Amino acid sequence: VGWILSILDELQLSPPPPVAVLPLGTGNDLARTLNWGGGYTDEPVSKILCHVEDGTIVQLDRWNLQVERNPDLPQDELEDGARKLPLSVFNNYFSLGFDAHVTLEFHESREANPEKFNSRFRNKMFYAGAAFTDFLQRSSRDLSKHVKVVCDGTDLTPKIQELKFQCIVFLNIPRYCAGTMPWGNPGDHRDFEPQRHDDGYIEVIGFTMASLAALQVGGHGERLHQCREVTLLTYKSIPMQVDGEPCRLAPSLIRISLRNQANMVQKSKRRTSMPLLNDPHSIPDRLRIRVNRINLQEYEGLHYDKEKLREASIPLGIIVVRGDCDLETCRMYIDRLQEDLQSVTSTTQRVHYQDQESSFPRVLSVQRLSPRWCFLDATSADRFYRIDRSQEHLHFVTEISQDEIFILDPELVMSQQGNFGGVECLSLPSSLPRISDRWNPAVRKRMLSDSGLGKISPHYEVPDKQKDASQTHMLQ
Structure with a gap:
């Protein structure tokens, strides 16, 4: 993306064309920021182009990085290292210290053995291993002793040294790492505003090893400043990275300043794809939708x-939600x-669904949904x-469903005996009823709507005849 935006700068087109991002990299932070997701899976290109056409044009700040040797050090005291950064402009972030050292190790390893870095998963595993090794070696523990940071005339060096930061990030977009x-x-906090990528300000953040680790569970770094200009002095060779491109820079004076703004395409919630929302009076108050579960093996073999694939899906139950x-x-x-299903299976041996759609036998797994389902x-x-x-917040239920929803559970595995993952299954003589069918009063569910969004709470009634015949219960 950075290369494309630099070429557009050279072409000096007026107005510059907007650019959309397809997330094919490892981190995909800019794609996440613009709602294009954290990675491409298998969405048809035709659908992506429709989203591009319907997208919103937003502005993205771009920042200059001007590098020269540190004037405070004599020539003979300059350490070995690169004399310039890999890029002179950044769109996402510029950082130095721990994270840049990990990125540099990844870059050098990939250059030496490119065949070992041919998937996003392998790349992330290498990052995790390199980060853990650096954590043990504490390679950036003295960073705060060898830098001076001035933001809009305010010297942040005393605070950086006091808190002993091992990583400093200059952030342009909300997403990182x-x-x-x-x-x-x-x-x-009155001293700071929410982060934006179009306000002409850059966020300066410091990290200790503890706050870096906390990032993965929703934490954040130490907010230092929001500014328009930065002067950074380094007094030894330090790992740095510009939008994921790393180097070990010799002692230098670096100036950061606003360059321009680029036009980017942000993916929007497509109300035009949901006809019901074009007319507010026609939005149904509630939608009753059947949820079906699919395992990864069947998805990969049958998704065309x-x-x-519908026949191979496993009914999970019925949900009731708002129309929008x-x-x-x-x-x-x-x-x-x-x-709710877990609470049912803890007290019953079998759960049956009534249905008039099909006659082939089916089974329902009581295995919990994987946190990775989609x-x-x-x-x-x-x-x-x-x-x-x-991207789930950008899609309405009615965009992917008429009367049923399919979800992919990558950890659901079917054995030859018809069980899933060694867990007892619940027999279904047939699939669930159509949305338009009336429920049998003997198996009706109660709807709870505490928050205004419908939810089905299981309600069980066992006819007297069935009590004597078997222990089978009816699940609604």
């Missing part, structure tokens, strides 16, 4: 055969449905495809 949010939400519900909210109710779009003309979790 594969989706974390190092600036966090300042909330009521929609009918066979998005997938992020829908996820909460599917998780609640799973919890929604499948079943409305594409030719096949199913996965929806990135970071």
Whole structure:
């Protein structure tokens, strides 16, 4: 992306064309910021182009990096290292210290053995291993002793030395390090504003090893400043990285200043794809939707055969949601449905569904949903495809569903005996009823709507005839 934006600078087009991002890298932080997700899965290119066409044009600040040798050090005291940074402009972030050292190790290893770095998963595993090794070796423990940072005339060096930061980040976008949010939400902190990528300010953040680790569980770094200009002096060779491009820079004077703004395409929630939302009066108050579960093996083998994949799916239950519900909210109710199912199976041997649609036997796994489950779009003309979790807030339920939702559970494995993962299964003589069918009063569920969003709470009634015949219960 940076290379494309630099070429557009050279062409001096007026107005410059907007640029959309397809997340094919390892971290994909800019793609996450612009709602394009953390990685490409298998979405049809035609659908991506439709999202590009419907997207919103937003501004992205771009920052100059001017490098010269440190004037405070005589020539004979300058250490070995690069004399310039890999890039002279950054769009995402510029950093020095621990994270740059890990990135540099990754870069050097990939240059030496490119065949070992041919997947996003392997790349992330290497990053994790290199970070752990650096953590033990404390390679950046003395960073604060060898830098001077001045932001809009304010010298931050005393605070950096006091807190002994091992990493300093100059942040332009909210996302960093594969989706974390190092600036966090300042909330009521009057000294700082929420982070933006179009306000002409850059955020300066310091990290100790503890706060770097906390990033992965929702933490943030120490907020130091929001400024328009930065002067950075280094007094030894220090690892640095510019938008993921690392080097070990010799002692230098670096000036950061605003360059320009680029036009970018941000993925938007496509209300035009949901006809019901074009007319507020036609939005249904509630949608009753069947949830079906698919394992990874069957998905990979059958996702181009929609009918066979439907037949292979495992009913999970029924949810009731608002007519304008998005997938992020829908996820909460599917998780609640799973919890309800777990509570049912703790007291019953078998759970049956009544159905008039098909006659082939099916089984329902009581195995818990994996935290990595994702929604499948079943409305594409030719096949199913996965929806990135970071984009769920952009999709309405009705975009991927008419009367049923399909979800992919990568940890659900079916054995030859019809059980899943060694867990007892619940028999289903057939699939669930159509949405338009009336429920049998003997197996009706109660709807709870404490928050205004419908939720089905299991309610069981066992006819007297069945009590004597078997221990089978009816699940609604």
